[in-house]
Amino acid sequence: MRTPRENKDQPSVYLKTYGCQMNERDSEQVLRQLQDRGYRAAGSEKEADVILLNTCSVRDLAEQKALRKMVNLRALRKKNPGVVLGFLGCMAQRRGGALEKEMTGLDLVVGTQKFHRVPELVEQARQARLGGRPGFWAEVAEEEGSESTIREHVLTPRQVTAFVSVMQGCDMHCSFCIVPTTRGQERSRLMAEIVAEVRGLVGQGIREVTLLGQIVNLYGRRMPIREGKSAFVQLLEQLNQLEGLDRIRFTSPHPRGMKADLIGCYGRLEKLCEHLHLPVQSGSDRILKQMGRGYTAEQYRRIVDQVRQTCPEIGLTTDVIVGYPGETEADFEATRKLMEEVDFDNGFIFRYSPREGTRATKETGTPVPEKVKEERNQELLLLLTRRAEAKAQKRVGNLVEILVEGPSKTNQSRLTGRTRQNRPVVFEGGERHRGQLLQVRITASTGFTDYADPSILD
Numbered sequence: 246m247r248t249p250r251e252n253k254d255q256p257s258v259y260l261k262t263y264g265c266q267m268n269e270r271d272s273e274q275v276l277r278q279l280q281d282r283g284y285r286a287a288g289s290e291k292e293a294d295v296i297l298l299n300t301c302s303v304r305d306l307a308e309q310k311a312l313r314k315m316v317n318l319r320a321l322r323k324k325n326p327g328v329v330l331g332f333l334g335c336m337a338q339r340r341g342g343a344l345e346k347e348m349t350g351l352d353l354v355v356g357t358q359k360f361h362r363v364p365e366l367v368e369q370a371r372q373a374r375l376g377g378r379p380g381f382w383a384e385v386a387e388e389e390g391s392e393s394t395i396r397e398h399v400l401t402p403r404q405v406t407a408f409v410s411v412m413q414g415c416d417m418h419c420s421f422c423i424v425p426t427t428r429g430q431e432r433s434r435l436m437a438e439i440v441a442e443v444r445g446l447v448g449q450g451i452r453e454v455t456l457l458g459q460i461v462n463l464y465g466r467r468m469p470i471r472e473g474k475s476a477f478v479q480l481l482e483q484l485n486q487l488e489g490l491d492r493i494r495f496t497s498p499h500p501r502g503m504k505a506d507l508i509g510c511y512g513r514l515e516k517l518c519e520h521l522h523l524p525v526q527s528g529s530d531r532i533l534k535q536m537g538r539g540y541t542a543e544q545y546r547r548i549v550d551q552v553r554q555t556c557p558e559i560g561l562t563t564d565v566i567v568g569y570p571g572e573t574e575a576d577f578e579a580t581r582k583l584m585e586e587v588d589f590d591n592g593f594i595f596r597y598s599p600r601e602g603t604r605a606t607k608e609t610g611t612p613v614p615e616k617v618k619e620e621r622n623q624e625l626l627l628l629l630t631r632r633a634e635a636k637a638q639k640r641v642g643n644l645v646e647i648l649v650e651g652p653s654k655t656n657q658s659r660l661t662g663r664t665r666q667n668r669p670v671v672f673e674g675g676e677r678h679r680g681q682l683l684q685v686r687i688t689a690s691t692g693f694t695d696y697a698d699p700s701i702l703d
């Protein structure tokens with residue numbers, strides 16, 4: 246259902262999201278549930294009756310940001326004593342009820358398997374606060390079937406892309422990662438549920454879906470293999486048959502799940518976009534082993550070769566961590582060399598930051614000084630930028646297909662869309678172009694963003 250008509254008499258909610266696409270998706274579900282309960286989306290925190298922060302725990306910095314924000318929000322009580330304040334998501338899950346003491350005046354703490362309980366808890370907290378007897382509610386237990394509660398959407402007019410959550414949690418336990426603690430064990434949704442959700446979205450004008458999961462290509466790994474195909478491949482095949490759907494994407498896969506059946510989907514399933522975001526994290530086998538990633542640099546390269554043989558036009562991006570405890574110059578050199586050889590189209594480089602509760606904090610390796618982490622970070626960013634600029638020149642003049650999503654974030658008078666390789670393209674177009682699949686000719690590029698000339702559009 247597109248965003249329902251709202252009026253000022255309804256209680257309002259302001260939802261701020263930190264972190265990843267999965268958090269964005271959970272926030273959308275929470276907002277939809279509250280709208281179904283008669284709440285309207287507040288334009289700003291100042292006018293809201295309920296303020297919820299959906300938090301991230303991937304780094305301590307992310308948690309500190311949300312905590313600082315909540316300290317500032319408490320000041321709103323001077324003007325609006327009835328305002329309900331709550332934490333949702335990963336930090337709420339990790340810190341739980343202890344947040345009541347850390348953050349006096351807090352009403353709610355709701356973990357990653359209880360998003361479906363938010364409307365009820367918000368109502369209780371609001372009635373208590375309006376009745377002058379504020380209380381505190383913390384819901385962070387695990388709940389069977391919670392993965393199937395993230396299934397509704399809040400679509401805006403002319404929206405053509407949507408995220409679809411297919412699984413929650415992760416059983417990989419990489420040494421540096423807090424996700425298994427905050428998101429719990431791996432739980433995959435039923436395939437029929439996901440296909441029905443996507444069919445419903447297509448019925449509302451959505452043309453592209455991105456399937457979400459912490460290790461999305463290991464979706465349904467306890468479901469039966471059929472004709473040699475994993476559950477994830479079976480799901481992709483079913484979605485590929487959906488009339489009206491033009492594009493399928495997925496994030497974030499794990500190299501351990503890049504088997505021949507999935508690699509073979511590129512080129513075979515016409516709606517599967519030619520883009521793969523495949524986190525490598527390091528190019529050093531010694532560090533990969535300590536991280537518990539479950540593959541070697543050579544195995545990663547082999548996957549990339551197979552993908553490129555199957556789909557030469559693939560857009561390849563990755564995640565890399567620099568400064569893992571004990572990372573030597575030689576380890577870093579192995580990472581730099583792998584990135585050069587694989588020649589990624591783009592990547593996210595993270596400086597290692599210790600997460601309490603992860604195995605890596607118990608690592609004996611010598612901590613890498615922040616200055617060295619920063620140098621290594623900059624060196625890899627420079628490598629990516631140089632490669633991107635070099636490849637960009639070869640794209641100028643090419644005709645590419647884009648799905649026009651809407652105004653460009655940096656310049657509202659321009660429109661933006663993405664190629665099947667997930668590269669943003671900006672052009673001067675009109676309202677009639679929104680939501681369209683267009684063939685455009687690239688006229689310029691910064692390396693990571695391409696520009697197209699409108700005169701070539703029609």
Ligand code: SF4
Binds near residue numbers: 415
């Ligand atoms: S696979 Fe990803 S989400 Fe899972 S533990 Fe490793 S880094 Fe974290």
